[in-house]
Amino acid sequence: MINKVTKYLYIAFLSLASLCLLCLLLALIRLILPKVSLTDWDLLAFTGSMIAAVVTYMGIRAPILSQRKDQLMTRYSSIIKVLTLYSKKTRRIIFMTEFYNSLKEHEVTKERLQEQATVIKEYIENVSDLFAEIVNDVDLLTFENIEFKIRSLYGFINHYEAIDTxxxxxxxxSFFVFDIKDYLKQSKELEQYxxxxxxSLLVKYNEIRNRSVFRLTDPFKDII
Incomplete structure (x- = not known):
């Protein structure tokens, strides 16, 4: 956070730098166009017009950047809220996968296998609903990554329809047992993603919130 003293020093430095640049500009004009008499110029009018141009530019640019900042923050917060709410349903797949992987072979009974299949099916349904909520807000790269991972999981639905068999x-x-392990792994990887x-969104959101509108860049280009 910049304190007032530092802020005033910045302003003073910029003011002096502007005056120096103005002097250099006048000297350059005299050097390039020696026949032009600077005494015939209304220096105050010239300086005033330059200041007016800068003020006009900043006056137009500031509201546009401020609006853009608000739009980006709204976009981020919307995705973060949905991810947070759905995490209550989807996050358990990570712990369940670790638990199932820790089971010994004799502990994987028919009932346990049925339970694993149900967990995978519920995860696919929940993460599909989540994706439908954020699909219009995520960037293209994230959309492609999530869509590909979910599409890979849809193959399990055919297995689940024949679960009784x-x-x-x-x-x-059997292949079904190995497929269960593979789909659990894919589900865990998607949730970790x-x-x-x-x-990443939380970090970017805080960066934008604390950043001046004049230093605003496109944050979505750096998102995973």
Whole structure:
């Protein structure tokens, strides 16, 4: 945070720098156009017109940048809120995957396999609803990444529709068991991606909130 003394020093420095530049400009004009008499100029009128031009420029630019800042902050906060709300439903996939991976082979019963399949199905449904909420606000790269990961998970729906058959013919070495592990892994990776994305948004949101509108750049180009 800049204190008042530092702020006044900045203003004084910029004022002196502006006067120096003005003197250099006049000297340059005299050097390039020696026949032009500077005494015939109304220096105050010239200086006033320059100041008026700067004030007009800043007066137009400031509201535009301020509006853009508000739009970006609204856009970020909208995505962050949705991610936070849905995390109550989706975040558990990380811990459940770690738990299931810690099970020994004899602990993976038919009932446990049914439970894992249900967890994956619920996650796919919840993360699909989440994506539908933020699809119009995320940047293109994030959209492509999330859409690809969710589309990869949709293959599990076919497995789940035949879950009774898979459970009835349960075999610890069956493709269904390995597919369950793979889809759990994919679900966990997608959720971890969303966690990192949410954290990045929070950082960018705070940067924009604390940044002067005149230093505003396009923050979405740096988002994961």
């Amino acid at each position: 898979h459970i009835q013919n349960y075999d610890s070495d 969303l966690v990192v994305y949410q954290q």
